[in-house]
Amino acid sequence: MNSTSATFLHVTDAHIAYAGTALERDDRKTVVAGLQPQTREAALRQVFERLAERLSLEGRSLDGVIFSGDAQDRGRQGGHELLLDLLLSFFGPLGITAGRIVATPGNHDVDRAYDPGTAERYKDFCATWRARGCVVPWLDGVDDAGSTAPHSLIGTGNDWAIFPINSSNWCHAAAVLPEPLASVWAQLPHLASGSDTEKEGKLRHQLDALARYDMARISEHQLEQVRRLVDRTPRPEHGRQLRIAVLHHHLRAPSLREEIKAFSDISNLEQVRAFLRDREFDVVIHGHKHEHATQFDHVYDHAGDSARRLLVVSGATFEAGRESDAVCLLTFEGLPYTPSIRVEPIPLQRGGVDTAVAPGTTRRLWATPSLPNGPTSIQGSEIDEVYERVVAVAGAEAEGNTLIVHLDLPATDVDSLPLPAGYPMAEPLDPDARQDWLRELVGWWQLGRSKLEQRMPFVHGSRLRRFGGKIDQIDRIKKLLELKASTRALAVLVDPFRDFTADGSNEEFASFSLVEFKRRSLSNGRHAVEVIAFYRAQEFARWWPINVAELRSLQLEVCRHLNFAPGRITTIAADARTHSRSPTQVAMPIVDRWLDQAPERLHALANALVQRGPRGEKERLAVEGWRRCLAELEDVANNYNPDGVPVAVEGLEVLASYMQINVDDDTELGHFVRELTRLAEDNRGFENGVRDRAAFDTWSRRTLLSIADLRALTARRLAAA
Structure with a gap:
């Protein structure tokens, strides 16, 4: 039309x-x-x-x-x-x-x-x-x-x-004047002017105006x-x-x-x-x-x-x-x-x-009207402000609906990954430790290969960097954007041949489904790279900040290769949700991630526990990390998550196997090993079972007792140190 x-x-x-x-x-000073x-x-x-x-x-x-x-x-x-x-x-x-x-x-x-x-x-x-x-x-x-x-x-x-x-x-x-003023109002000019008719006329005009x-x-x-x-x-x-x-x-x-x-x-x-x-x-x-x-x-x-x-x-x-x-x-x-x-x-x-x-x-003159259960949009440049707002709307008007978030992070801040100040942690950490934790977590999600893929086949890095076992999608995006702006600079994380079943049953794949990188010209002759990511579902209190940090990491990688500036990050969640603002529950557990990122920490931790105290800086850091692992495990057991979260299994088993070698006559160490093994078995059973609220409550009671036991054993083993 x-x-x-x-x-x-x-x-x-x-x-x-x-x-x-x-x-x-005009300025008329003379009359002509x-x-x-x-x-x-x-x-x-x-x-x-x-x-x-x-x-x-x-x-x-x-x-x-x-x-x-x-x-x-x-x-x-x-x-x-x-x-x-x-x-x-x-x-x-x-x-x-x-x-x-x-x-x-x-x-x-x-x-x-x-x-x-x-x-x-x-x-x-x-x-x-x-x-x-x-x-x-x-x-x-x-x-x-x-x-x-x-x-x-x-x-x-x-x-x-x-x-x-x-x-x-x-x-x-x-x-309408009040009495008695109304009765004398018309007489005031005459009374006030005496016999001066010109003055009377001016007074009458002025009083009328009043x-x-x-x-x-x-x-x-x-x-x-x-x-x-x-x-x-x-x-x-x-x-x-x-x-x-x-x-x-x-x-x-x-x-x-x-x-x-x-x-x-x-x-x-x-x-x-x-x-x-x-x-x-x-x-x-x-x-x-x-x-x-x-x-x-x-x-x-x-x-x-x-x-x-x-x-x-x-x-x-x-x-x-x-x-x-x-x-x-x-x-x-x-x-x-x-x-x-x-x-x-x-x-x-x-x-x-x-x-x-x-x-x-x-x-x-037109604006898109608000539709019932329509998309909600949040935008800003301050990560703290945007985070608090998305959490608020994801638990209210946007819950179960589409939530679009536009985030313009400072282009100069490229040395750290964004993490809101209000993001809940299992235990207090200083800024450097928070940044280390975030980098390790994002790094794990971006691994090209993981020893945990059998349990978690949707690690983002493996989908992005060897899709179908052979395509590095991030490398392909770099080459596309190096030549010109292209709408084909996108990567998919869902593989229908691998992830879908004929009837849709028993399917499990990542919520992170697709990401597009967009090259945009800047006024100074340079270029910026924007990122738009689609999630079939997204949890905002705990997961959205991690997703943003992951996208920022990918964005910076592409920008460094092309010498471009990082631009806007946009997330589109088809199904927004938020759970309680309890400490974070973002997979995988620290002790399991060590298998991929720092297996030597499991050796160092086992040595420190066997020898009843750390010897050297590596063992001291491993012990510190173990305490953080226990706090994370306790948080998972204390807070039901209807979406489910992976629980520690392989890391606990490997740690127990390292310590088992040195049990001999050490009864306390044997108790430690049995408790680790039992917790790993309980966790595996819970993860593979029906993870409804009733099953969670049963698992939680047993797990919290195990964590308390492990925390007490750890304290006794390290008391001398």
Whole structure:
């Protein structure tokens, strides 16, 4: 389906009159006969003439004109007729008729001599805009008995609809004074001025101003009428209707300029905002503040949970020293599915001179709505902040659903792997020890070959570096990205021939399923490597940080080979979950990983336990690592994990075999060996069995007793040391 567009001229706060309103643009220190200051109406004529020429040359037409109030200047006659005639004269050839003009009154356009809600207040406005067939708002006191005037402008195919709203009904309304002040108010000028009639006139004018409020408000009756009108408006056959509200007063101050007066804002503003939200308006166009701005506003529902995003377009006017945006062109494009708006300020020109036109501002008006159980996205550059947020959402709104995380780690921090400060450990470790632990764990997951593959056939490194027994996918990615950016720079970790069964039963393979490396050009002529990884399921409290550290390690490896910078890391979890923030349970157990990464530590540990104390630094470090192993085993036994975690088996068996050689008459050492062997057997049985909660509780009780026994035996064996 082809998209459509619509272009409108927005005019506001013209402030013109038959008598001529001076526009002092120059420094006039000398009065010269016949050299009068330019008037605002003459300046506006020149703006329209130049704009009409430009649009004709560009082959563009207008779909409508939006006038958001204050044609008159302080209520002086002529502004309405002058402005409408100028619009029809210059833009009639470009498609503008009275019926294509939307006009709403401003605070300068109402007659303060009459009370709010009376037809007399709008006699000048109605005699021009309404009488000649323009689209006007529902007016209190005018339309109460029924309305024949058009109150909306609808686009061809109903793709867009514009609804003017009157916010000026109470402007310059007289205050209701309390007694006894009300009884003497009219007499005060005479009493205070004596016989000075000129002074009396000034006092009367000043007192009258004190007793009036330039109050912006939209009546409930009008809001209800507009609600009915909006609800009755035909919808487009395809897509959503873009709804535009036009009023004179602002929803929010469009600049830092402060206005100090009573009722500077709409008095029932929240009611108006709620109306705009409930009727699903997309854009609000206003004037009044003489400030140009294009800003989004978010209006929340009554519960404060979801918000509707409104684009508020504030129109400026032309004044001395502020001539860059006399009027604006508003072009809506991409209707109905991808609406956007381009706001082009049109400057006030000098005769015979071409003034540079400022570039327009483009804003996208659509946003992806939140769907029930839809994807959740988290992004940031601080690992600590992002971690706490993903844990929070993975246990709440994102639980069981898709969670996407974008992490921009500092490109300069390449000497360490990221680990959140709040990441739980089985025992307190200093920063260096935490980093060593993380590097060892990530290193194990990236091993090309492991002695534990029979138990754990989905070690990431073996899948990445010898997929199918022969393909080094990381090496392939380096070669691809070295030549050019390629969408083929990806690696898979799921092997259907190896991992899948015909009926899906008895399958076990890694959650980490696919990773893509993306080469991106930087502004400094260099390149960055981004990483996008997909997980069929991901646990965020304990596993996500390890996954990120693993991805960072792979990213740095590729970057060092190519001399590129590390870029963004993105993880996509199809099924997000989080378990309690207990100390970490990330496979494989330390004592089992030693078989792959540091088998000599098992020898050193056995020697230290047999000899009742460490001899040398290697044995001391092995003993320290063993205590950490026991803390890790205890953590696993204390915290049920429905996903299951690998438990120590082979490492315990090998340690027991090393110590068995030296048992002889050492009863205590024999007890130690038997306890290690029994724990390994229990662990193997639990891992191969049904790991439900009941089975876990039975295994946990036995395991915690074994750990307590092993911890006591270790303490006794090393007591002398």
